[in-house]
Amino acid sequence: MAQFKAFSGPTEGEPITLQNGQLHVPHHPIIPFIEGDGTGPDIWRASQRVFDAAVQKAYGGQRKIAWFEVYAGEKAFNQFQEWLPEDTLKALSEYIVSIKGPLTTPVGGGIRSLNVALRQELDLYVCQRPVRYFKGVPSPVKRPDLVDMVIFRENSEDIYAGVEWQEGTPEVKKVIQFLRQEMGVKKIRFPETSGIGIKPVSKEGTERLVRSAIQYALQHKRKSVTLVHKGNIMKFTEGAFKTWGYELAEREFADQTFTWAMYDRIKEKDGQAAADKAQDEALKLGKIIVKDVIADAFLQQILLRPAEYDVIATLNLNGDYISDALAAQVGGIGIAPGANINYESGHAVFEATHGTAPKYANLDKVNPGSVILSGVMMFEYMGWQEVADSIIQALEKTIESKVVTYDFARLMEGATEVKTSGFADAVIANL
Numbered sequence: 093m094a095q096f097k098a099f100s101g102p103t104e105g106e107p108i109t110l111q112n113g114q115l116h117v118p119h120h121p122i123i124p125f126i127e128g129d130g131t132g133p134d135i136w137r138a139s140q141r142v143f144d145a146a147v148q149k150a151y152g153g154q155r156k157i158a159w160f161e162v163y164a165g166e167k168a169f170n171q172f173q174e175w176l177p178e179d180t181l182k183a184l185s186e187y188i189v190s191i192k193g194p195l196t197t198p199v200g201g202g203i204r205s206l207n208v209a210l211r212q213e214l215d216l217y218v219c220q221r222p223v224r225y226f227k228g229v230p231s232p233v234k235r236p237d238l239v240d241m242v243i244f245r246e247n248s249e250d251i252y253a254g255v256e257w258q259e260g261t262p263e264v265k266k267v268i269q270f271l272r273q274e275m276g277v278k279k280i281r282f283p284e285t286s287g288i289g290i291k292p293v294s295k296e297g298t299e300r301l302v303r304s305a306i307q308y309a310l311q312h313k314r315k316s317v318t319l320v321h322k323g324n325i326m327k328f329t330e331g332a333f334k335t336w337g338y339e340l341a342e343r344e345f346a347d348q349t350f351t352w353a354m355y356d357r358i359k360e361k362d363g364q365a366a367a368d369k370a371q372d373e374a375l376k377l378g379k380i381i382v383k384d385v386i387a388d389a390f391l392q393q394i395l396l397r398p399a400e401y402d403v404i405a406t407l408n409l410n411g412d413y414i415s416d417a418l419a420a421q422v423g424g425i426g427i428a429p430g431a432n433i434n435y436e437s438g439h440a441v442f443e444a445t446h447g448t449a450p451k452y453a454n455l456d457k458v459n460p461g462s463v464i465l466s467g468v469m470m471f472e473y474m475g476w477q478e479v480a481d482s483i484i485q486a487l488e489k490t491i492e493s494k495v496v497t498y499d500f501a502r503l504m505e506g507a508t509e510v511k512t513s514g515f516a517d518a519v520i521a522n523l
């Protein structure tokens with residue numbers, strides 16, 4: 093068992109382990125959780141009750157989660173004068189599967205994102221965010237039911253690496269001088285008053301992300317994987333992401349995929365009819381179509397033609413924007429779950445797509461749906477499918493009966509508005 097310094101270790105349960113690449117989940121697994129800042133505590137309390145009730149219902153006491161609170165953000169700082177204690181990283185690493193509430197990141201200065209730090213420290217290179225419609229949820233679009241996508245957002249590089257220098261500092265002056273004098277850069281419009289940020293995008297980073305997306309598409313019998321990039325402008329980062337993604341698909345999944353890069357090569361050589369025929373044949377054989385789209389066009393097409401998109405593989409910043417935009421299409425960030433995963437080490441930290449929504453902190457008001465659904469993803473990951481299924485059906489039943497939190501109630505006719513805790517009560521009653 094791991095030894096902890098700042099806080100005590102778990103008092104019950106057994107660790108989840110990885111054996112020969114397979115997750116081994118005991119009947120009483122230790123699962124670390126971070127409550128989160130802002131609305132985090134309200135949402136976590138509600139979600140934890142739903143999880144425990146669903147496990148009890150599915151296994152009648154044979155299985156039970158041994159929750160282990162670990163600390164990050166304001167609660168950690170107040171108790172240990174550290175935003176992200178070493179013990180927390182140790183616990184998330186030791187116990188493999190964990191879940192967290194949102195953590196605050198100040199804008200423009202102060203600490204860097206703890207959420208990003210967790211992803212980088214544990215090398216959780218996939219941010220996986222499924223977006224689907226639940227019947228009865230109010231939506232701003234006519235056919236929200238056509239949205240059924242799973243976002244694979246690269247989670248370890250891009251501008252989130254945090255390599256940037258503030259305007260006016262000696263460091264930024266040095267970087268700008270280097271760029272201008274040694275690299276021949278002439279296009280920094282206002283060199284005296286610029287901050288500089290660096291966007292690293294690697295072949296390895298792209299390949300492991302796209303590989304995970306294609307493997308997911310194959311395992312879940314999805315139709316396509318779309319590489320979303322801004323490669324027309326950022327040629328050697330986002331453009332390379334597209335090229336490396338296609339190359340990976342053709343090299344590692346030659347028999348299971350058909351790429352638009354192949355389509356273009358056939359078209360160039362034998363004409364469009366031949367390329368269309370090759371794609372039709374691939375579809376008949378059940379191959380995954382790997383295609384690409386430029387990010388701005390993608391953002392309008394998901395509104396106009398969402399049914400054309402399925403699994404999405406994209407870079408870190410694009411994935412961040414796309415997650416919230418797609419969440420809005422199916423009713424908002426109140427039911428937008430996610431997971432940060434390293435598919436090689438097995439480490440996974442489940443968390444909602446939304447943030448701390450500070451104006452609603454401690455009001456017992458916001459929708460706990462995103463963390464509840466992140467828990468559903470966690471139970472699926474653990475192989476506790478009965479629990480996942482039972483929570484999903486209870487959540488659907490609750491929303492269909494129009495018992496909802498403020499975010500849905502303000503857009504629904506005849507809704508019964510309940511608090512965060514009240515929504516959890518209703519879901520538990522429907523398990």
Ligand SMILES: NC(=O)C1=CN([C@@H]2O[C@H](COP(=O)(O)OP(=O)(O)OC[C@H]3O[C@@H](n4cnc5c(N)ncnc54)[C@H](OP(=O)(O)O)[C@@H]3O)[C@@H](O)[C@H]2O)C=CC1
Nearest residue numbers: 194195196197198207425426445446447448449458459499
């Ligand atoms: N992974 C993480 O921990 C994340 C952390 N953050 C951090 O959170 C903080 C606040 O970020 P902000 O940009 O305001 O984004 P938030 O996602 O926290 O909130 C934006 C808006 O989304 C709606 N919303 C958020 N959560 C819920 C919920 N559970 N139920 C219903 N509606 C919800 C609210 O809309 P309305 O006003 O219409 O009611 C809210 O005002 C920042 O410090 C940011 O860095 C942000 C994203 C992810």
Ligand SMILES: O=C(O)CCC(=O)C(=O)O
Nearest residue numbers: 196197205207208412445
């Ligand atoms: O880390 C943060 O504060 C924001 C992260 C975020 O927006 C996201 O992961 O979607």
Ligand SMILES: [Mg+2]
Nearest residue numbers: 412415416445
């Ligand atoms: Mg975000």
